[in-house]
Every structure is written in C-alpha cells, then in structure tokens.
Amino acid sequence: MTEKKTRTEEFEFSGxxxxxxxxxxxxxxxxxxxxxxxxxxxxxxxxxxxxxxLGTLVAPQLAALGAIAALxxxxxxxxxxxxxxxxx
Numbered sequence: 001m002t003e004k005k006t007r008t009e010e011f012e013f014s015g016x017x018x019x020x021x022x023x024x025x026x027x028x029x030x031x032x033x034x035x036x037x038x039x040x041x042x043x044x045x046x047x048x049x050x051x052x053x054l055g056t057l058v059a060p061q062l063a064a065l066g067a068i069a070a071l072x073x074x075x076x077x078x079x080x081x082x083x084x085x086x087x088x
Contacts, residue, residue: 005083006032006081006082008078008080009078009081010076010077011076012076013036013074013076013077015071015073016069018069018077019066022034022077023062025077026049030082031049031079031081033046033047033048033079033080035078035079035080036072036075036076036077036078039073041076044072047061
C-alpha cells in the first residue's frame with residue numbers, strides 16, 4: 001500500500017479576485033485542502049476537498065468565500081496538494 005504525500009503552496013490574493021483564483025486552483029486538480037488566511041495570518045476558512053467533492057458540493061463554499069472576499073481585502077491562500085511524484 002502506497003502512502004500519498006502532500007505539499008503546500010501559498011498564493012497572495014486580493015478580495016476581488018479570490019473566487020477566480022480558487023476556481024482555477026480546483027480546476028487544476030490534486031487539491032486536498034484550501035485554507036484562507038487573513039493578512040495578519042489568522043485562519044478564516046479551512047475547506048477540505050476530497051476526490052469527487054467537486055461540482056455542486058463546492059458551490060456553497062464558493063458562496064461563503066464570496067462573502068469573505070467582500071470583507072477581506074488581502075490575504076493568503078494555502079493549498080495542500082497531493083504530491084504525484086511521491087505517491088508512486
């Protein structure tokens with residue numbers, strides 16, 4: 001049985017582009033979790049994504065992210081990905 005390893009990447013965001021960035025990251029695939037942090041480093045939302053959760057189950061989270069984007073002007077998106085190279 002192989003154990004999948006994960007890695008994280010961080011991206012800066014501005015409130016008006018948050019939803020587009022999240023959609024783009026999800027579309028690229030291999031995402032396990034998305035964490036949004038405020039400019040001062042506080043965790044605003046932590047969204048675990050599992051294989052098959054895409055589509056209608058992500059829509060409510062995107063609506064919540066839209067509300068957060070209206071309140072937060074800048075922050076960080078932390079993306080936890082499955083490391084394809086280490087999974088084999």
